[in-house]
Amino acid sequence: MNLKAIAILLSIFFGGSCVALHGADQKLIDLLVEKGLLTQAEADTISQQVPAADKSLVDLLVNKGHLTQVEADTLDEPNARQVDATSGQAPKIFVSPKSKMVTSLKFSGRIQAQYDNYDGVGSGESDREHFYFRRIFLGAHASLGDHWGGDVVMDFADGNAFLDGASAWYQVSDALRIDAGQLKVPFGLEETTSSSKIKAIERSAMNRQFAETIKFNARHTGIFAKGKLENGLSYGLAYANAGQNNNSKASSLKSGTYGYEQEAQGWWGRLRYDGSKDSLGYFGGIEYGSMPMGGIYEGGDFSAYNLFGNLSFGKLNLGGEYMYGEAEISGSANQEHAGYMIQTSYDLDGSWELVYRFSNVNGADDTVNAKEIIRRANVGDDTFDEMDQHYIGVNYLFQGHDTKLMLGYEINDLEDTSGDGGTDVDANGMRARLQILF
Template sequence: MDNKVVTTILGAAALTGSAFAGEVMTPVEETGAIFKAKQKETVEVRFNGRLQMQYDALQGERKESGVETDLNSTNHFYFRRLFFGAKVKLQNGWYGETVFDFAGDENPEVAFDKAYIGYKTNDAFDLKLGFVKVPWGYEETSSSSSIPTIERSAANRFFADDLDFAARHTGVHVGGDLGGGFSYATSLTNSAQGEGSRLGGDAAADNDIAAFGRLQWEANDFLVGADYGHQWNNLVTGDNMQAWTAYATYDVAGFNILGEYFGAGMADAGDSTGYAVRVSYRYDKWEPVYRWSYLENDEFEIDTDELIRRAPVTKVTGPDSEIQSHYFGLNYHHSKAVKFMAGYEHAWAENGAKDQKDMIGGFRARVQLLW
């Protein structure tokens, strides 16, 4: 194969997200795009990105002791996610991936979304060393590019965003297929969430460990699973914390149905119980979706801005506080790479004494481009 053909193949590989594994990647004296892997062991390189442009219009109202007060509103356009990533495979079973998010709340801010070194010997053993999502929560570990709602449920966000329990941790992650439809995943990580490349503060304050585990069974478009996690020091509650979730999802005649249960024991902060049910229906390129979610805390406060993303900042405190949310949405799948989403969410939170009630409602819209 001559240099001109090699240049064409490698240039196309760089643009389409895959590299040609059958030719030696050497530089050539031709104009145009040239791709060269530094290491001879490299057999594939893939580039990818995710852009999510979003609009939020949310309003709130508080009723306390019979008095109604308007809360601050949210009304703006912004980039929800700006991902750029690269994944490499070597010929000896090793691989790696880095994904950066340029859509931080404080500009300019670049954050790790994912960064790990991997090694896979067979389908039963896939090792990742680094910063990824731990196996806890079905909706949480589903990519935002594929879930039919614009934001994840209030019950899910309580564990991932309010308590900093689930989501991304640095450590050792192992998973694989066990046969017969069964699969597993485990993680032994830093207890502190989000520590990607350096300690978030004093080392003595952040040296605790967390463990997570998952077992799933899948057959004939039906999946059922359970996850468990334990933090020896949760930095939000300041104590030991354990949490569990069980879920099932079913695809039938265009419908996708998801049900998930959440539970937690947070020592002096009490227990927590949550539920989420989501139903979507795909008809050609259209996809209506409905989701109901509920969360009740024994002692821990309800932060509406954490559980309903970018909602007005307000807190509901006191024993047996709860939040409930309904989401109605409609998605249009222009192609596999382009999707338009719109949805209305109405939520309310109240304390156990029923003398304080906060109501949040509003519209969201998003356009998504994958490449």
């Protein structure tokens, strides 16, 4: 054997700082042991440090006559590795990304199987009893060094692929991260809390009025910034397209109560403070945003602010938020929308959790949309002036949020007090959800 070749080989394996090599495949290591080029002890050390074969090293060994081309070709085949499930150690799965600059690559998933049993809303409407998938998320999250990265999360629950979120980002420091893509704008405590961690099965009436009926907050495409400052302060900013989910095919999007101007942007901002003292934890903040309206409302803006807060003391948690928004109507009186949510939960023993939430939302005549707020119910006349919603639920956390069963009952009182002959309606229903995260 050429001593110079051996020296080069060993320097590659044990002196990785001198050569930009991304690793050796386990098959290659085993083959080198078989040929006597490495000892088993050296191979064990290498296999713990490096996960993937480097083509330049393989080509060098073929050229030197230490490997045949057939042996080199077999190194590209997947190598299944068995893991002892009883060992208590999580299996390590090695993935070779296309970019050699990737330093971290993670995959994520969320499955929410749901059952709804809901009264029909309005005279003559049938009840609804249905099993379905509320969410099926698959995501990929990459880091390229200490500063650059990207995330993509898709939802396949309704039979079509929906872009839940995607962005390319640059992390300057803990005080500043910049994202370009489609994300949720910083508005709404419930809305910006992950659906995997909310305590009620569906978000509140107030939240859904602003996010689903008016389509003011939730997902927008643009530039985002966020960071943690000193003394418990944090912030979030967004400058993004006015239309919800407006990332390419704007003409096919649902426009909400006041539409949106396709070639215009809105902005949203949040300032938050987190603190604790002894066994008391708390946070609170304020959010504000403004978005250009479209269609017959073009030329005006919809602007809103949100106050939110939360207290946790031992096993007891209390949270709430208040939203107020106003639409500028040219040649007519502005239209106002307001609502609030109060939620309390109690952890019984680390697994069982009791939840109660009350929410109220009111708006201009016939602008509270029951069909958007009461998800999946059969709704007749969907326009009301005010709505009260009670939610009573119990959650069982088998493995924290990773494996969770939720059961809840909703009571909705819808009031139509305008002079259009509308009547008040009650709509109640039960929901159940099983969640798996991975």
